[in-house]
Amino acid sequence: MHTFNRRRFLQAAGIASAAAALPRALGAATPARVVVVGGGFGGATVAKYLRLWGGGQVAVTLVEPNADHIACILSNLVLTGALSMDRISLGYNALKTNYGVAVIQARVTAINYGSGTGKGRVSLSNGRSLDYDHLVLSPGIDFIAPPDNPGAWDANVTPHAWQAGAQTLLLKKQLASMRDHDTFVMTVPKSPYRCPPGPYERACVVADYLKRKRLLFARVVVLDANAGIQAEPVAFGEAFNHIYKGMIEYIPDATVSSVISQTRSIITSAGSWSNVRVLNYIPNQRAAAIGPASSANRGWPLLNAQGFVPVDPLTYGVSGYPNIHVIGDACAVPATDGQAVPKSGHMANAEAKVCADAILRALNGQAPDTNIATSSACFSPITATTASWLSANFSYGNIYDAAGKVKGKGMQRVDLGEAPKISGDNYQDMFTWADGLFADSFI
Ligand SMILES: Cc1cc2nc3c(=O)[nH]c(=O)nc-3n(C[C@H](O)[C@H](O)[C@H](O)COP(=O)(O)OP(=O)(O)OC[C@H]3O[C@@H](n4cnc5c(N)ncnc54)[C@H](O)[C@@H]3O)c2cc1C
Structure with a gap:
């Protein structure tokens, strides 16, 4: 997989419909504020591609408590000594310097979902809070x-x-x-x-x-x-x-x-x-808590019976909560019975790109593309x-x-x-x- 531009990705993934679908208002006077929670495969990818494809149209802030992401992928080979931890440690410097993503090392402790207005606020463990126009949640899993x-x-x-x-x-x-x-x-x-x-x-x-x-x-x-x-x-x-x-x-x-x-x-x-x-x-497993364990739904707006967040696969949006998106292992994608969309890093990366594209379209008043393909390996x-x-x-x-x-x-x-x-x-x-x-x- 290579870094490639939005149009090439859309074509490769089968989600391009027309050149007209690309955002038109790059460099709008006040950039939209997108907050991304969790710097794993889902969160890092959506932050990168929002900036790569959206340029000055979006100000992206990634909130992640760890200084580096330690990938689970290949981690079984660290158990046996075949690989070192360094081999699976991924930092955030390139997101900052190559794409202008603002990275805050903190944990999100609570979310105000904006009472249906589509604009809300997240509270951080360092005492700060961030207002958002779109919020992308990719915190992974926790354990039952x-x-x-x-x-x-x-x-x-x-x-x-x-x-x-x-x-x-x-x-x-x-x-x-x-x-x-x-x-x-x-x-x-x-x-x-x-x-x-x-x-x-x-x-x-x-x-x-x-x-x-x-x-x-x-x-x-x-x-x-x-x-x-x-x-x-x-x-x-x-x-x-x-x-x-x-x-x-x-x-x-x-x-x-x-x-x-x-x-x-x-x-x-x-x-x-x-x-x-x-x-x-x-x-x-279930979606990682996004608020205090004692709060309703552990901070999530909506959970299915298995403890994951149901989403619309065209936008990764949550029904009834405008501008809230959930990607990666935390989300539940509607699929044919017995043919579930797997929870994988590769899939989180693909979902992140679909989500980034849908947010940029929304910011330009466009409907999400319906010609969507995702994959996992x-x-x-x-x-x-x-x-x-x-x-x-x-x-x-x-x-x-x-x-x-x-x-x-x-x-x-x-x-x-x-x-x-x-x-x-x-x-x-x-x-x-x-x-x-x-x-x-x-x-
Ligand atoms: C042994 C093993 C092997 C695997 N092999 C493969 C493979 O071959 N191929 C593949 O595609 N996938 C593989 N996976 C799966 C892959 O690791 C996950 O599917 C992927 O990491 C999911 O990405 P994510 O962004 O949803 O979550 P994660 O990568 O877990 O990232 C979530 C991030 O959110 C942060 N976070 C959590 N809560 C908060 C909060 N409140 N505030 C701020 N940040 C928060 C966490 O610190 C974390 O960095 C493997 C997994 C395991 C365990």
């Missing part, structure tokens, strides 16, 4: 505690490493402490969750690491809350049944009821494990030298319920593919793809 004895779960003792950074380094240290005959127990959250192939990929790289350390009697137990493997069933079936046969034990339909971090114990509907060497409990290392991949493409149109009846408009999955085989070429391609996505989002 197990239902029984939730206070016994402590992610600082049994890390999920599903947000990269300190959690990744803690899990790396715990993995390095494993000896022969030890067990690494991990969970796969209930769908929808961040990066569908990610947990299975982690099981593979952990098993590969143990094998290369000649810990041949160590075991990886994968407790899946779902009925079956959620992504790349061919590649992971091959990995679990052949490459790591006897080392990885895969258990579907394992609903977690409690986790006691101090004793590294877990109770599920498929059995209980106690005092394991490493417990990598990856909890069920995930590369999954299987061994220290091989990988698989998954790709999915979506286009705006009718979407269907489980009985095949049209249920409305949304993003229809037009194809889904996984690598024909696990290979060394895929492993090399993984770095080319990741570097392209990192650059397109942050540079």
